[in-house]
Amino acid sequence: MNQLINAPGRLARRMLPFRRKPRARAELPFFAVPAAAIAVLPDPAAFRQTLLRLIAQASRRIVIVALYLQDDDGGREVLGALHAAKLRAPGLRISVFVDWHRAQRGLIGKQKSEGNAGMYRELAARFGPGVDLYGVPVQNRELFGVLHLKGFVIDDAVLYSGASLNDVYLVRHGRYRLDRYHLLQHAGLADAMAGFVQRHFVGSDAVRRLDLAGVPSTKSLQPAIREFRQQLQRASYEVPPATLTGGEVAVTPLLGFGRSDNALNEALLELLRGARERVLLLTPYFNLPRPVRAVLGQLLRHGCRIDIMVGDKTANDFYIPPGQPFKTIGLLPYLYENNLRRFARAHRRHIDSGQLNLYLWRDGDNSYHLKGLFVDDDVAVLTGNNLNPRAWSLDLENGLVLRDPAHLLQAKHAAEWAALRRHAVRLSDDRALENPRRYPAEVRRLLRRVNRVRLDRLVNRLL
Incomplete structure (x- = not known):
């Protein structure tokens, strides 16, 4: 993290993957798996x-x-x-x-x-x-x-x-x-x-x-x-x-690697664009890729309900509790919370109406690492993809897309979501998050430094 804050702008160029010609979209092949x-x-x-x-x-x-x-x-x-x-x-x-x-x-x-x-x-x-x-x-x-x-x-x-x-x-x-x-x-x-x-x-x-x-x-x-x-x-x-x-349920394994012609990314965006009534998104680090944020904005404008669950900053695996020696890597949970604050502020009207529900998960000193997607009642995505820019373009990812037109898995998915909500609270608005003025002094100092040289964007892309 120290190296990143002091790194020159040329680091951004290292993120560019090999360019490939985009392939034509086709129906996803699948394995027919008994529910x-x-x-x-x-x-x-x-x-x-x-x-x-x-x-x-x-x-x-x-x-x-x-x-x-x-x-x-x-x-x-x-x-x-x-x-x-x-x-x-x-x-x-x-x-x-x-x-x-x-x-x-x-x-x-x-x-x-x-x-x-x-x-x-x-x-x-x-x-x-x-x-x-x-x-x-x-x-x-x-x-x-x-x-x-x-x-x-x-x-x-x-x-x-x-x-x-x-x-x-x-x-x-x-x-x-x-x-x-x-x-x-x-x-x-x-x-x-x-x-x-x-x-x-x-x-x-x-x-x-x-x-x-x-x-x-x-x-x-x-x-x-x-x-x-x-x-x-x-x-x-x-x-x-x-x-x-x-x-049976249609199960498709997909690979994701690189910024372009990424089968997993393309499938995730296609599934989101096809949402009719509801989307449920799980991510441990609130740092959504720009294409995902754009599609979510379109869905909100079209009346789709969106539920997003993210870990509270104290449930982030990089969080350093007060009283412990602070290291620069401990800045990350605060950067993610700032991302969430900006998103909640931009969509305050949708939060007030109940169309957008932002949930913060916290259970004692345990941490949160969930990721995945549910679209309407017939599609679920199991994945290790954090749904952040790093996963979108740098890491080698995969996922399983489960298409369930007969809603055979609906009860199992509902039970999983209900269990998650037991340790989560819904944000009433962006002001429900901790005021940055109350952050630890070392965090405030580093945030000012990062924002001053606009390195927050690069940090969000790489971590």
Whole structure:
């Protein structure tokens, strides 16, 4: 964060992706998944229990993709379970993919270390080979993009969540970071998601094992990373033709990478534009991309009801409570709250009428990491995409679009939304947010500095 505040304007140019010719829009292909095979898990404890149970029962394959697998009790529990599964079933194929940069550094604000990769090598030496752990470098530097793909494929099950793997996501020591958790049982969908990483990750010279000694430097991989990025620009999930019959939901896995010709971004915008009555949007960091803000404004003008839930700044994973040493990264929750304040002020009339409902989630000292979209009663999007400019153009993202014309999942979605609202309050207007004059002195000083040189726009684009 300190580097970013002091960075020159040339950083913005690094955000520009490879340009590609736009492709013609087509109907989204899909897997026909029985509605009964789609479950919504209620909380982080159920997510952890389900993940460990599936790992313990696995017989053919385990493919885990996450931003990181942390060197803490939660991460060690999962990695230990993977090694135990391999010892139990020697024929089991296990692959774990995490972000290359995130795996090889310590936590922000902590002392320098070899990062989570040290644990990977430690456990591989203790238990032996069989759990292949790969680092995926989406960009040459973490600041300009990370592996943000989601999904755990275990045999024919897809456990989909925006969560990574550590203590707080797995509620190991009382505190939790809330996400969404869905379990889909479908062989075709599992094959498509596992097949994607096998084709595009394992076969790339840029993607290297982190559980083995002799990990190459990022600098030595730069030509391979560039080729890898170009490959990802053209990549997609393989989805064969299907027809929808009674009792089934259409599920489409989509990839998102780059600013243009981004299948996930295009689908999200198309779904929003097609909204007739209601949109429900979930994001952990209120920093919506300009195209999304524009479509939401159009929907409000046309009378569509919009509900947006975001975490309170104190439920942001970058929030630093008063009394603790302040670091520059702690400015982010206040920047996001300022974004929300401006949005609420611009749409005060819609808030007053009840057409726009802005919810702030907070539950003690726990944090909020939800993302996703509901459109009317027949479309839902499960995704790790934070719905911010960084996700829109820098990170490698994916998502599952669920189209449910028969409203088979309506009760499950309604129950999920009702559970979320138990720890949320609706904003009456922009003045219900904390007055910036009451922010901590260090926050006020940094905000003045950022606003004075107009770096807030660049910060919003990169973080």
